[in-house]
Amino acid sequence: MNNPRYPKMPDGTIIASKDLPLKVRMPPGLARVNGRCFALGGMMMEVPPDTTMETLGEYMVYSAVSLHAGPIEKGMQTRWTVKGSRGDEYTVRLETGKYRCNCPGYQYHRKCKHAASIASQHKS
Numbered sequence: 048m049n050n051p052r053y054p055k056m057p058d059g060t061i062i063a064s065k066d067l068p069l070k071v072r073m074p075p076g077l078a079r080v081n082g083r084c085f086a087l088g089g090m091m092m093e094v095p096p097d098t099t100m101e102t103l104g105e106y107m108v109y110s111a112v113s114l115h116a117g118p119i120e121k122g123m124q125t126r127w128t129v130k131g132s133r134g135d136e137y138t139v140r141l142e143t144g145k146y147r148c149n150c151p152g153y154q155y156h157r158k159c160k161h162a163a164s165i166a167s168q169h170k171s
């Protein structure tokens with residue numbers, strides 16, 4: 048159910064369906080203004096007036112790993128699963144330019160070998 052006139056940016060630019068749903072850094076919400084409907088989530092776009100929270104996901108989804116609001120990042124990995132020495136698995140995420148891990152060592156020291164190994168593989 049794609050309405051070809053939607054969604055569009057505040058300047059009227061229509062967003063191509065291949066770019067949907069947009070990934071945003073904040074959990075998206077809906078705002079209704081004068082019979083128009085806007086999806087909000089760190090950015091704003093106009094969506095069909097009959098959009099509900101259920102159908103909002105067609106246009107905008109929350110992505111905690113998205114680095115920047117703004118341009119859509121395609122094919123850029125920001126999340127890795129790393130096996131620890133005891134066979135446990137940790138998730139390393141790239142957030143705001145930093146590699147963060149969910150292992151206890153990282154929580155304590157703000158660094159760990161998992162994050163360091165991912166970082167060394169992805170030096171630019």
Ligand SMILES: [Zn+2]
Nearest residue numbers: 148150159161
């Ligand atoms: Zn770690």
